[in-house]
Amino acid sequence: MREAGFDQRLDYIPEILGFYTEVADFVGRWEATTFMERVEGHIDVAEAATMADHALPLMLDFFGLMRQRAFFRHIEAIRAGKETDRPADGVNPSSARP
Template structure:
């Protein structure tokens, strides 16, 4: 998006946005050519997070910048310090929270419509109703696409594989995520602040996902060897 759209989306004027950029509080925009800047949802979320910290915590930009740079003493240590953590983690993970029309998602795979209903039934995704129809978040659309890839790999209804087989993964992932978050917040509350905590959470999401995946592979291989 261009600067004019970024101003409209956030309600913040371009002079203030440029101040945020100069302070290093927002990533530099993409510049496909000279004098052209493209901004993303990451910039929208970042601006909202900065404004919230300024409004709720009365923090000047220099303190927010110190927190971004890892100075834990720059932020207050009350429990509400994590009020913007979800937005910051999403921004760091590059998650685009825009919605996709259901028709767009269904066009990608022949059986996407049926998959969407079944995946919603087991709690993997959630359709969002708007006046002009149903939508999915980009993450949910990606989950639908992944199941489409599974079918293409041979996991077909003819062999008894339907989206319902993912229920185990959904329940396990949700339970694990809930417990991980409890531990994470319990250990960091009063010790780390929002931006450093977001960095740690993003690292954990990346590294522990690999850790979890390797444990699964190791367990499957051990079980197969025992059966052999």
């Protein structure tokens, strides 16, 4: 990422990773809770493990596509002046704007 230009010059500092850690933890917790609610007591552990092994890579790709579409949709809205607010209060992906 640094080689592509995402560096301190544009305020892409290591602290920005905290945002991604929080998002990943939220998604992972929701998925784990939902998975356990649906499989526990209904199928055996081996079958559940096989399901998770197959689903996690697929969901990673799916989530990546949704994120990419959202990114470009928001870029378009920002450039058109239709979206001027920052994401949710309290979410600080960067220490300052370059």
